[in-house]
Amino acid sequence: MRLLTMGIMLLACSVLGTAGWSGDAGAAMTAKDKDKARAEVRKSAQETLSRLYKGQPSARKAVELAAGYAVFSNFGMKIFFAGGGSGAGLVVNRKTKQETFMKMVEIQAGFGLGVKKFRLVWVFEKESALKSFIASGWELGGQATAAATASGKGDAYQGAMSVSPGIWLYQLTDDGLAVELTAKGTKYYRDDDLN
Secondary structure, rough: OOOHHHHHHHHHHHHHHHHHHHOOOOOOHHHHHHHHHHHHHHHHHHEEEEEHHHHOOOHHHHHHHOEEEEEEEEEEEEEEEEEEEEEEEEEEEEOOOOOEEEEEEEEEEEEEEEEEEEEEEEEEHHHHHHHHHHHEEEOOOOOEEEEHHHHHHHOOOOOOOEEEOOOEEEEEEEEEOOOOOOOEEEEEEEEOOOO
């Protein structure tokens, strides 16, 4: 019982600690802190895109032809019957070049033990889907399925998962591109501190 309690406390501290890097802990961020946090998110997004393009070269075309894209980095833990994680990301409207900083939070149930880190690249074919994602966020369940190609689109979406019509998702792990979505029970929302 003591081990379970310690595990839950460690999980809570970990999730709260990773969520707090951009000011969630209640302290007001200075302009310098905000600039630094934005720079970190941009750098992480660029590194993620570079990794994606190296492992899946056709993804570059999918991103370039899209109305917009979003890149997120997530860190999570699972200890016994509970798990969770948090992350940060950047949404880019390709037409206007407008950047929107966002956050994500994940909750998991089921038995397990471990730490995971993964990165996600969302691709929005239509601007309406992009705007909806920014305005309303997204709650991602276990509905995404792997898709080798999109009908009529050649191999641009090879390795991506269809989340909804016109919305594609690439998930990268330390081992490369994932064939199955593990980011279940995840909520995406605007980062009020960085926008």
